[in-house]
Amino acid sequence: MVCTRRSWSDLAGTVSVRLGFNRNRYLVAPGLYAVGAPDRSAPVLVTANYKLSFDTLRFALPGRHIWLLVLDTCGINVWCAAGKGTFSTQELVFRVEASGLAKLVDHRRLIVPQLGATGISALQVKEQSGFSIQFGPLRASDIAAWFDNGKREIEGMRDVTFSLKERAELIPVEFHLALKSMWWLFPLLFIISGIGPDLQITARLMSRGMWMIVALLAGTGAGIILVPLLLPWLPGRAFALKGAIAGLLCGLFLIFMTETGLRLPELLALLGIVVVMSSYLGMNFTGSTPYTSPTGVEWEMKRAIPAQFSLLVGALMLWVGTPLVLT
């Protein structure tokens, strides 16, 4: 259920967040598929042409005979595709028509995964294709139980979850996104760390530069690992705040547990960097959760970005200024 709903990414000025891996390996040809030996009364399940959605659904129904109608969502899962408008009323109506479904089954019913409801209007599909829609359970793993219960949901089947396991699974994606948008900070801040009143640039890079890299790594780790894992326990509702707190903990740990040989203003600057990095990346995580509303994200960003920016500027001034002013 990795969804990178990042409508605000332009606003934040971040780089494209498209996942970098080769999508073609994750495609299934759109159209009608038979699972088992479906007859004219077998149920028709609708899904996306994302290989994982397709396989999960297929294997969630062992020993059953069903039709699978696969929509063309460009290899994107049902939820994201519904949000993006490819898992849509129009595509479903077209696919019903193109597959000749009406000639293969006697009934006029389609089962659509609940998370597809964002993109599909049951009423319009009925009007345009004659097929009525029933929304199935949210998770493919519940579908067998849902059938066994007479196509009625059991408590909890309609509700999205965000368990520790689900959050942990997002860490590699977050890592990938962070690397893509933030990598340039590492060489830039490393080089800036060499600035000083004399020519001992190498010496400064080896001490200040290295510690800056450590701080950036700590901030990244706090934002993309601690925030997802500790989400329910980090105080506050806003992700920028959760991120800042995770960063503060990491930064203080770094300062008190290591012998940096740096001066107090430099340590404060590093702490600021860890907090900003973690707060910003934590805020980015709102794009991958299944419970943050866009209005809420906007509310949070309006308040957090100016604070993050000020802290960044302050920390950098302290960092660059210390060797120039204190000798």
Added chain:
Amino acid sequence: MKDLRYIDGVTSLSLDRSVCIGCKMCSQVCPQAVFSYHAGKASIEDGDGCMECGACGVNCPVGALSVNPGVG
């Protein structure tokens, strides 16, 4: 979601109970258990739980629901 909550009091979800026909479609599609039913009509039980996915608005047969993310 019960255990994880986001910013309160900002959702753009609104329900016009006067046109609602109580078909319960909204709770069929809602992933956040936002709705409950009283006197044959839907009511917003947990508006702060709404993630503004828009599914209820798209599927309410009488247009009683509206969700407008991005105008806050």
